[in-house]
Amino acid sequence: MITLERIVRELRDYDGEEIKIMEVCGTHTSSIFKNGIRSLISPKIRLISGPGCPVCVTPSVYVDKLVDIAGQERHCVLTFGDMMKVKGSRMSLTEAVAAGARVRVLYSPLDAVKIALEDKNTQYVFAAVGFETTTPVYGVLLDEITKREIHNLKLLTSLKIMVPALSYVCENEKNIDAFLAPGHVSVIIGCDVYKELAQKYKKPFVVAGFEGEHILAALYEILCQIKSGRHEMRNLYPNAVTEKGNLAAQSVIQKYFELKDDSWRGIGTIEKSALKLKPEYSKFDAGSSFDEFEEKIPAGCRCRDVILGRINPPECPLFSGACTPLNAVGPCMVSTEGVCGIWYKNRGGKG
Amino acid sequence: MYIDLSHGSGGKQTSSLIHDIFLKHFDNETLNKLEDAAVLDIGGRIAYTTDSFVVTPMFFRGGNIGKLAVCGTVNDLSMMGAKPKYLTAGFIIEAGTDMNQLDQIAQTMKEAALEAGVKIVAGDTKVIEGSGNVYINTSGIGEILKEGVSIQNCRPKDAILLSGNLGEHHAAIMSGRMGIENTISSDCAPLSSIVADLLKNGIDVHCMRDATRGGLATVLNEVSESSHCRVEIDETSIPISREVKGFCDILGLDPLYMANEGKMIAVVPGEQAEAALAAMQQNKYGENARIIGDITEGAGVYMTTALHGRRIIDILYGEGLPRIC
Numbered sequence: 001m002i003t004l005e006r007i008v009r010e011l012r013d014y015d016g017e018e019i020k021i022m023e024v025c026g027t028h029t030s031s032i033f034k035n036g037i038r039s040l041i042s043p044k045i046r047l048i049s050g051p052g053c054p055v056c057v058t059p060s061v062y063v064d065k066l067v068d069i070a071g072q073e074r075h076c077v078l079t080f081g082d083m084m085k086v087k088g089s090r091m092s093l094t095e096a097v098a099a100g101a102r103v104r105v106l107y108s109p110l111d112a113v114k115i116a117l118e119d120k121n122t123q124y125v126f127a128a129v130g131f132e133t134t135t136p137v138y139g140v141l142l143d144e145i146t147k148r149e150i151h152n153l154k155l156l157t158s159l160k161i162m163v164p165a166l167s168y169v170c171e172n173e174k175n176i177d178a179f180l181a182p183g184h185v186s187v188i189i190g191c192d193v194y195k196e197l198a199q200k201y202k203k204p205f206v207v208a209g210f211e212g213e214h215i216l217a218a219l220y221e222i223l224c225q226i227k228s229g230r231h232e233m234r235n236l237y238p239n240a241v242t243e244k245g246n247l248a249a250q251s252v253i254q255k256y257f258e259l260k261d262d263s264w265r266g267i268g269t270i271e272k273s274a275l276k277l278k279p280e281y282s283k284f285d286a287g288s289s290f291d292e293f294e295e296k297i298p299a300g301c302r303c304r305d306v307i308l309g310r311i312n313p314p315e316c317p318l319f320s321g322a323c324t325p326l327n328a329v330g331p332c333m334v335s336t337e338g339v340c341g342i343w344y345k346n347r348g349g350k351g
Numbered sequence: 352m353y354i355d356l357s358h359g360s361g362g363k364q365t366s367s368l369i370h371d372i373f374l375k376h377f378d379n380e381t382l383n384k385l386e387d388a389a390v391l392d393i394g395g396r397i398a399y400t401t402d403s404f405v406v407t408p409m410f411f412r413g414g415n416i417g418k419l420a421v422c423g424t425v426n427d428l429s430m431m432g433a434k435p436k437y438l439t440a441g442f443i444i445e446a447g448t449d450m451n452q453l454d455q456i457a458q459t460m461k462e463a464a465l466e467a468g469v470k471i472v473a474g475d476t477k478v479i480e481g482s483g484n485v486y487i488n489t490s491g492i493g494e495i496l497k498e499g500v501s502i503q504n505c506r507p508k509d510a511i512l513l514s515g516n517l518g519e520h521h522a523a524i525m526s527g528r529m530g531i532e533n534t535i536s537s538d539c540a541p542l543s544s545i546v547a548d549l550l551k552n553g554i555d556v557h558c559m560r561d562a563t564r565g566g567l568a569t570v571l572n573e574v575s576e577s578s579h580c581r582v583e584i585d586e587t588s589i590p591i592s593r594e595v596k597g598f599c600d601i602l603g604l605d606p607l608y609m610a611n612e613g614k615m616i617a618v619v620p621g622e623q624a625e626a627a628l629a630a631m632q633q634n635k636y637g638e639n640a641r642i643i644g645d646i647t648e649g650a651g652v653y654m655t656t657a658l659h660g661r662r663i664i665d666i667l668y669g670e671g672l673p674r675i676c
Contacts, residue, residue: 008658027603034605036660107529107602210600212658345665 004213007220014042014223020175021045021222022309024052024166025182027210029339033346035212041219048309049339051165052182054130055082056307056331056338057264058158062129063088065156069125069286070101077103077156078112079127086334109134109141116145116153125286128155132253133184135159135275139252142284154286157276160262163193164273170201173308178204178222180215183237190245194233202231209237256281265331266303303330306339313343320344352450359444359478372454373474376461377440381472389472391437393492398433400424401490409452409485411527413519413537417456419612420487421463421471422541423563429546430559430615432500433493438464439473441488445481456485467541497550504557505578509646510624512617514545514631515639517567518595521609525602535594540613545634549617552630558618561611565667568607570616571652572666582652584644584664608667621645 023029029049032038038047051057063086070077070093077093084094084105093103102122106112109126116124128138138155145153162185169176181194186207194205204225208218218236225232235241253275262274277285297304301323302316313319313332323329325341332340358364374383381389404420421438428435440460444453464471469491515538523537542561549556558578560570567589571582591599591606599606613636619627624642631637652664 004658030603034656034662035658036654036656036662037658039661040658212656212660216658346663 004216007216008040011041011045011216011219011223014044016044016227019045019177019223019226020048020309021178021180021219022048022050022169022176023180023182024050024162025180025184026053026338027183028052028180028208028215029342031210031212031215033342035215037212037215037219040216045219045223048176048312049306049342050169050309051264051267051307053332053338054134054158054160055086055334056303057160057266058083058086058129058331059263059265060088062156062158063092064090065287066093066125066127067091067096067101069156070096070103071099074121075102075123075125077101077125077127078106078115079103080107080129081105083127083129085328086331087328109137110144112141112153113144113148113150116150117148120152122152124153126153126155128157128159131160131162131182131185132188135257136188136246136249136252139256142256142281143252145284154284155277155288156286157288159257159275160264161259161273161275162189163197164270165264166197168267168270168273169308170197170203173310176203176309177226178206180218180222181205181207181233183208183210183240186237186241186245188246188249190243191233191235191241192243198231198233204231205233207233207235207237207241209240264307266297266307298329301330303332303340306330306332313340316340353446353483354444354448354450354453354478355446356478356480359476365476368476369474372450372457373440373442373476376454376457377464377471377474379470379472381470382474389437389439391472391492393436393494396495396498398428398431398493398495399491400427401488402427403486403488405486406524407484408524408527409456411537412523412535414539414612415456415459416485416487417458417460418463418539420489421460421467421469422539422612424489424491425463425467425469425541425543426561426613426615428491428493429541429543430500430561431493431495432497432546432550432556432559433495434547435467435469435491435493435543437472438469438489438491439475440471441475442477443486443488444476444478445484446478447481447483448485449483453485456487463541467543496547497556500556500559502558502560502573502577505574505580505618505646506557507580507646507648508621509557509618510621510627510642511571511582511584511644511646512619512624512627512631513562513567513589513641513643514542514615514617514637515613516590516592516595517562517611517614518591518599518604518606518609520612521566521604522595522598524610526598533594533598535592535598538611538613540636542613542615542636545615545631545637548630548634549619549627552626554617554619554623554627554630556617556619556627559615561615563612564610566606566608566610567616568605568652568664569666571664574616574618574646575650575652578646579650581647581649582644583647584652584654586654586656588641588643590639590641607664616643618646
């Protein structure tokens with residue numbers, strides 16, 4: 001039985017070639033900071049935060065559309081709190097509210113049902129953002145909308161899926177040596193999907209939980225695999241993550257949604273990397289297709305390089321100067337899950 | 352019975368509102384005179400503060416807006432080493448407010464004031480259009496018991512004490528807003544008696560702060576900035592109930608940044624740390640008090656995590672919104 005002390009010692013004393021490990025789950029990024037993981041491990045092991053924050057990769061044109069809807073007469077946007085501060089090309093929802101638009105922050109999409117029933121003269125639009133973790137809940141919401149014959153509640157979707165993004169990073173960023181596979185997303189999609197990625201790209205994929213100990217154990221597993229030249233999928237979060245995932249949640253997703261190519265803020269278009277409502281459910285869609293869209297990246301912003309793990313946030317010229325949580329230029333600074341936001345809060349700590 | 356705009360007219364209904372609710376509960380010689388201002392006896396140096404309360408929902412597990420309005424101002428005075436003496440209370444009442452709720456709010460204020468040993472000696476009511484919300488401003492005067500208690504007064508080798516569990520008020524309010532069933536109760540409480548106990552036991556308190564909005568993390572950053580020192584805390588010493596921890600894990604909240612309404616830090620000379628801890632723990636609002644860290648030379652707030660990692664604790668940016676994944 002290997003002890004935590006031994007794991008920490010091995011990770012701290014590693015002195016081989018530099019290893020770059022990417023995590024793609026905002027909760028992992030946050031836990032790495034909260035537990036001071038970087039201060040515990042060798043500087044030769046670099047932890048890089050990938051495209052794991054749904055708010056951060058949502059294109060600005062999506063925010064613009066929300067702002068437009070919220071400003072229309074008898075319309076109201078319903079959203080999670082994180083989305084409020086994200087700037088579109090003109091403004092954020094917070095700024096739109098100050099200018100008279102109607103937006104309500106919800107904690108659960110299902111609260112939208114009650115709100116829509118209470119005021120039938122308002123057209124409500126839910127800002128349906130997220131990865132596979134949140135998408136099933138939108139499916140359940142659509143079930144409710146149908147069952148209760150609600151006509152004044154639609155979704156504006158920006159729903160991403162994780163595996164195509166991981167493939168994209170593997171194809172385009174050869175310098176990432178291993179992946180800390182996401183926790184929450186894997187609960188839904190299962191861990192078998194990473195086996196193929198591990199074989200195809202010859203990189204370890206280790207599924208981890210969220211406590212500091214879980215993350216250290218996963219890093220140690222990656223270190224062992226790299227030292228012995230292996231590249232396997234390992235599931236170190238078996239209490240929550242199964243091989244096939246949550247089949248009920250997957251079937252809810254499949255009932256309502258189908259794959260589409262989509263733009264990731266800071267990255268560009270990734271093939272079949274998102275979900276849209278199937279044509280038979282288009283009546284629930286508040287206008288989620290943005291085909292002619294071209295992302296304008298603010299001058300100097302290097303969110304793309306941050307999300308792809310090419311640089312750490314402090315290497316961006318705007319970081320902590322022009323771009324801070326109170327005045328975010330790039331999407332990674334906006335969300336509490338965003339890589340730059342998390343780095344800023346912990347700046348001065350050992351990166 | 353509900354409040355309507357006529358209760359703000361200044362006429363008969365206003366008078367009834369004041370008599371039937373506020374005078375009934377706040378009853379004291381000074382207030383009962385209904386003069387334009389209270390005439391008070393104040394000797395020596397005073398502390399003086401004001402605070403406004405706009406909480407939604409108005410009633411929550413462990414208290415209501417009235418209890419907050421009294422405790423908030425009492426605590427601000429206490430943190431300056433003062434004994435709270437007199438409060439004023441201004442009510443902005445929206446039409447549609449249920450009279451029974453207003454009565455309950457006033458009743459709670461009376462009880463909190465009684466416990467804290469303060470009198471509500473002046474007040475005001477205004478009625479505005481709206482949908483039944485109440486907003487309260489309180490101001491307060493306290494008599495300074497110990498000079499020099501200040502956020503600028505922390506020194507290297509001082510110890511930092513925290514009076515109890517973090518995050519309970521914030522979690523109770525959010526549970527109320529989100530309709531989540533749990534047993535988390537707001538910690539809203541007057542801290543005047545803990546302060547009295549510390550001073551009575553001869554603790555040379557350098558600084559006290561209640562950890563309200565922005566939470567412990569924000570208060571410690573204020574200490575670091577104002578006293579030009581480094582704050583070092585130990586994660587394992589910070590008390591958080593299992594239920595609040597679970598609540599935070601689910602919603603992606605950090606207890607260090609969550610608001611409290613009955614928790615304070617006290618920064619005391621290192622050699623008095625144990626005596627101060629004992630004094631706090633004997634008080635019913637300080638049973639779970641801990642020594643959480645100390646002051647050193649330098650800058651910033653640092654935490655040693657449970658895994659012995661190091662983490663910087665920054666101030667809160669924006670509102671502490673729950674994460675979506």
